[in-house]
Amino acid sequence: MKPQRNTPIFPSFFSLLKDNVQNSGVLNSKRKRNLKAELFNKKASDPINEPDEILHALELKTGQAIADIGSGGGYFTLRFAETVGVKGHVFAVDTNPDFLSFIQNAAKEKELLNVETILTKKDNPNLPEKSVDLVFMRNVCHHLANRPEYFKRLKNALETGGRVAIIEYRRTSGLSLHNLFGHSLSKETIIKEMQEAGYQLEKDLEFLPQQSFTIFSQESVPILKEASG
């Protein structure tokens, strides 16, 4: 007698999908997955993109307030929140509400109570006045339609002595996907537009393999001494 076959040789599409979903953790994890946010985090945390060195170069201090504009999956938001500690504050700012709820859940899981999410419009960071010591934008500026105007608006959100850190894929003459899809900006353009908006270049860091990394401060207004006599 032929043995009874219980398992089909060719599993149905639905059983494949079920296995895939179970293995990926969607059914097991309490947290709803967001593949795009996870992909952003995978890239941001990849040692090839030097996340620890980025953190080090930013010279963050305990108690500082940071805005991670275009926070994506929130890899840097959470690293900042751990670094500035309970007395500090981190705003995750994005135009995509799903990314923000992904970050909220991740912060809750890590018991990071100093993370606040802000849903924003394309042309406005929507941050409270004088609320942050550092604005961080990684792979975001190329999305902004009118960068000099946006950079000027950002100044309202900066505390005295506040800084803006910008990381962008370099625009190169070679063929690359970032260039092809317009997801890159030349460092010269960033510096020119930031200077137009009234910032000065503090640091031009060259350790990232594919990206420029510049840090700006607000241009100090010279104090005019009254002429005596």
Ligand SMILES: C[S@@+](CC[C@H](N)C(=O)[O-])C[C@H]1O[C@@H](n2cnc3c(N)ncnc32)[C@H](O)[C@@H]1O
């Ligand atoms: C390429 S991802 C970078 C994510 C994250 N900064 C990182 O390095 O992993 C760009 C992010 O910017 C957000 N974004 C695009 N335009 C924006 C805008 N005008 N204001 C705020 N966020 C924006 C997108 O929704 C997305 O989350």
